[in-house]
Amino acid sequence: MKSLKYNKKLIINTLSIFILTFNSYMVFGQLFSSEQNPPSVKFNQINTPQFQIIYPTPLEQDAQRMANLLEKMINDVSKSLGRKPKPISIILQNRGVVSNGFVQMAPRRSEFYTIPSQEFDSQDWLNGLALHELRHVVQFDKLVPSLGAPIFEELKLALFGINLPPWFFEGDAVVTETVLSPGGRGRQPYFELALRTNLGSNKHYSYSKNYLGSFKDIVPNYYTLGYFLTSKMRRDFGEQILDKTLSRMARFPIRPYNFTSSLKKHAGIGTSQLYKNTMQELDSLWAKQSDSSGKTLYQTAYHEEAQIPTFYQLPYLTAEGDLVCIKKSYAETPAITLIKNKKEETLLRIGFQLEPNLHYAANLLVWDEYRQDKRYGKQSFNVICIYNLKDKTFKQLTHKSRYFSPALSADGKKIIVVKVSYDNQFSLVELSAQNGEELKSYPNPQNYILQTPQYDDAGKKVVVTALNQDGKTLLVYDLENGAIEKLFAPVRQLISRPTFAKQQILFKAHFNGTDNIYSFDLSTKAISRISDAQFGAYQPSYDPKNQKLYFSDYQHTGHRIVSIDLNSAKSTLRDKEPDNFLQYFKPLISQENTCNVFQDIPEKEYPIKPYKEAAHLFYFHSLRPTNTESEIDNQYVIGFDLASDNKLNTFSSTVGYAYNFGLRNSEYRATVSFKKYYPIFTADYENRGRFSSVRLIRPNGETVVPFTWREHVSNFGITIPFATNWLNKGFSTGFNISSGYTSRYNLSLQPNNFPMQISFPMKYQFFMGLGTLRSERDLATPWLLNFNILYEHLPFDSNFDGSNLILKTFVNTPGLFSNHSLQLNFNWQSNSGVYRFNTDIARASGFLNLPALDRLHNSFLLDYRFPIAYPDWEVGPLAYIKRFKGGIFTDFENIGKGNGLRSYGAELRTDLNILRFYLPNVDFGTKIIMPAEESINKKPIFEFGLILNY
Known part of the structure; x- marks a missing residue:
């Protein structure tokens, strides 16, 4: 029986872990969002045979275009997988400033974030996004075609995650966006930059390192790796x-190593051999490209060579x-840095940017x-900030704005920005550098996607990158007469960062197959290549005093600052050299x-x-298994939840239902959450069995008698959240209030003073967090303050009395060296009455093996953590170890009530991936705990811990 019970528990726990793992697995591959729009956003819909397009009313034109486009291209997107997908909802989102999209099965929908970034493809943003995301829809339905609503959508998502590595489903989508269009990331040198540079620098990394990442070296993301593997x-x-x-995977979707074994079945090789073959071929092809294109290894004279990325x-x-x-x-978050004689001064740590943006003029810096919105996650903004180098002052000029890529006029009085409206109309806008006020708006009659504008030296003209479905070009705005000049016909190039330099305009492009700095001669109209970068040259700036061109040159350790004399620089006319880019997708x-699904789109x-x-509050999509532990003999409560989420994430x-094996009876429950308005409302109900015991006095003495009952338990709560961010800091706070009602019946025995109702116990919680950004190597947020206070009592119940007041604080500070962390955790609790025996605060390490305390009043935990090594070890297919880290700790309890010191010790942990799964990232380690009490045998206590991070 014990063996049967253990096996049953193992099966249930394994199933639960798998479902949790593979639901979360997709989160990293695509941006999944359960956030809401502001309630003022009104939606319309368009229904076609295959799609329901749900969109905010300002996006009617884009919605009609997407309806026609998606219907037209669905057969072409499906062809190579041999499966046409089932109908799906497409939701267009226009309130955020992040360019992204995702496909989700629970509930079944895809979301397109309609605002494009300031540096991306050479074709219309929504067109390329539709291609990529529709391919994911086909992948889902190909792999698990017979599963779906009303009960299997999360299971479908889980099977998708367990079977397909992210490099495949993202790489395949990148291949699709490339071969079916004249654009796509497979045509961009920047997309392959990290992998090509590593191979060209003789950095041949293992499959696990290139796929699972590294804290030590730059490696490609799995989009890039997957594009080449899938193409191969x-x-x-x-x-x-x-x-x-x-198809083979779909016939038996729970086969171990399903993708590798199915590939080997039909191709004769598995994933590892595919990787080796691909890297060998790319190494050879890129070596030939390097022989025919950029060869100059620029030397930096401005800063020391980097030892880490x-x-x-x-x-x-x-x-x-x-x-x-x-x-x-990898060790520091982004900062504006001043460099003088190779000595660096950090001027200001800045916040998250959608792309790196910075411009300098007249001792001012603008970026x-x-x-984020204070409440609604679907809404976000892009603001303009300015810094004065002379008096070292920072100011945020705009608030709740949608301005991008700011650039200063030469006199520092005006700022030119790209503005994007909620109906996706682009315009150039001049702002005051003093207060951020809009001074003038310049039209964009053809509604190009505008990117990275800059003034000329006189402040009378602006050059800006312009994009539509035909490609990219440069426009010059004459600010005095309003004239707009297109400098050349649109080209399929990732043109970016144009800047005036005498009678030229410098910009980044890749006409010769490598990202380089090019010039457009305003008099001859000729395009010439200025730089001769080995791997890539980016972000040009020109100083008219010394007539030098400054730019970022890319190497395997990252970007370096280099310069060349523009007067003496050798230039090569664009039409005098071939395009040596490796078109790996071409076969x-x-x-x-x-080769172009965007031709002849119906109207x-x-x-x-x-x-x-x-009318769409309920969408039941998944049956979730549940497994908890009963209060009787550690038996199980096994059941299921039928989940519903509406497509706008507001309800x-x-x-x-669950069966309690300990009590041998059924349990029923229901929950609702309403998130449309500022407060979040939640309610839940449960009908369940319960068990306890009571001491009774019998004629033969006192005895303990067990008894059971059933109860209706209802709870409801309100949460008021608030969040904001500025520079490298983030702040969040909120307030929760909750209560409930319990009614009991069917008692097998009714003890004296046993209440049949518990009437509206009240719980109040206030929480607050303030922290800074963390780098890739930081073991914890460098500066962090968390504060949480909770109070419980029973003001409306005459059967009970008592209260519970809890204070929790958590502080992080940087340690003695880079990426070290000191963590301090102080907690305090005061309770009485029915709450007297509650323990709701953190305990000292090893407390289960320490002498028991009568009551816990407070705890103070100190923990110092530090990185040890970044080995990037591949242990066959079993594990990939990225980092070893250590720590020392000292824990106190009931300070002021005695000695306080309870335990101390050290820990050794490692960050790794197991079985080549991208997620979860596993934090595994051991801790040695030394008891501090003199009254016990002070033998060390060993604990092993496993943390799964998604």
Whole structure:
């Protein structure tokens, strides 16, 4: 029986872990959001045979375009997988400033964030996004075609995550966006930069390191790795290889190592051999490209060579002859940095940016930063910030704005920015550098996607990158007469960061197959290559005094600042050299129906209807297994929840059933959560069995008698959240209030004074957090303050009395050396009455093996953590170890009530991935705990811990 019970528990726990793991697994591959729009946003819908387009009313034009486009291209996107997907909802989101999208199965929908970034593709943003995300829809339905609503959508998502590595589903989508369009990331040198640079620098890393990441070296993301691996599969094994591989997986979706074994079945090689073959081929092909294109290894004279991955970006020469730039490394968060004679001064730690942006003029620095909405996660902003180098003062000029890529006029009085409206209209806007006030707006009659503008020296003209479905070009705005000049016909180039330099305009492009700095001669209209970068040159700036060009040169350790004399620089006319870019995707075009799905898109006008949220509150999509432990003999409470989430994330609910093996009876429950308005309202109900015991006096003496009952338990609560961020800091706070009602019945025995109702116990909670950004190598947030206070009492119940007051504080500070962390955790609790025996605060390490305390009043825990090594060890297919880290700690309890010291010790932990799963990131280690009490045998206590991070 014990063996049967253990096996049953093992099976249930394993199933639960798998479901949790693979639901979360997708979060990292795509941006999943359960946040809401402000309630003022009104939605309409368009219904086609395959799609329900739900969109904010300002996006009607884009919604009609997407309806026609998606219907037109669905067969082409599905062809190589041999599966046309089932209908799905597409939600267009226009209130945020982050460019992204995702596909989700629970509930079944895809979201398109309609605002494009300031540096991306050479075609329309929404067109490319639709291609990429629709391919994910096809992948889902190909792998698990027979599962879906109303009960299997989360299971479908779980099976997708357990079977397909992220490099495959993202790489395959990148291949699709590339071969079916004239754009796509597979045509961009920047997309392959990290991998090509590593191979070109003789940095040949293992499959696990290139896939799972590193704290020590720069490696490609899994989009890049997956693009080349997936392309190699189709190049070598034909157009049916994806269909055959995924079809075999779909027939038995719980097969161990399903992807590798299915690939080996139809291609004769597994994942490891595919990786080796791909890297060998790329190494050879890129070596030939290097022989035919950029060869110059620029030397930096401005800063020391980096020993760890470091990125010096957007360099400018100041009036004093110093360099200023944005610096970021694996050990440090982004900062505006001043460099003088190779000595660096950190001027200001800045906040999260959608892309690196910085501009200098007249001793001023201007840049943009992301700002989150205080409540609604679907809404965000991009604000303009300014810093004065002379008096070293910072100011945020705009609030709740949608301004991008600011640049100063030469006199420092005006700022030119790109502004994007909620209906996705782009315009150039001039702001006051004093207060951020809008001075003038310049039209964009063709509604190009505008990117990275800059003034000329006189402040009378602005050059800006312009993009539409035909490609990219440069526009010059004459600010005095309003004229707009297009400098050349649109090209399929990732043109960015144009800047005036005498009678030229400098910009980044890749006409020769490598990202380089090019110039456009305003008199001859000729385009010439100025730089000769080995791997890539980016973000040009020009100083008219010394007539030097400054830019970021990329190497395997990151970006370095270099310069060349523009007068003596050798230039090569664009039409005098070939494009040596490795078009790895090119053989795949013949496997498709078309090389451009955006040709001949219909212009049908679909009927429009309001999307009434009240009519779509319930969408039951998944049956979730549940497993908890009974209060009787550690038996199990096993059941299921039927989950519902509406597609706008404003209403969630579950209904569930469980069987309590300890009490041998059933339990029923339901929950709802309403998140449309500022407060979040929650309520839950449970009907359950319960067990306790009572001491009774019998004629033969006192005895303990067990008894059971059932009860209705209802709870409800309100949460009022608030969040904000500025520079490298984030602040969040909120207030919760909750209560409930319990009614008991069917008692097997009714003891004296046993209450049949518990009437509205009240719980109040206030929480607050303030912290800073953390770098890749930081073991914890460098500066962090968390404060949480909770109070419970029973003001409406005459059957009970008592109260519980809890204070929890948590503080992080930097340690003695880089990426070290000191953590202090102080907790305090005072309780009485029915709460007297509650213990709701953190305990000392090893407390279960220490002498018991009569009551716990407070605890104080100190923990110092530090990195030890970054080995990047691959232990076959079993594990990949990224980092070893250590720590020492000292824990106190009941300070002021005695000695206080309870335990101390040390720990050794490691960050690793197991079985080549991208997620979870596993934090595994051991802790040796030394008891402090003299009254016990002070033998060390050993504990092992496993933390799964998603």
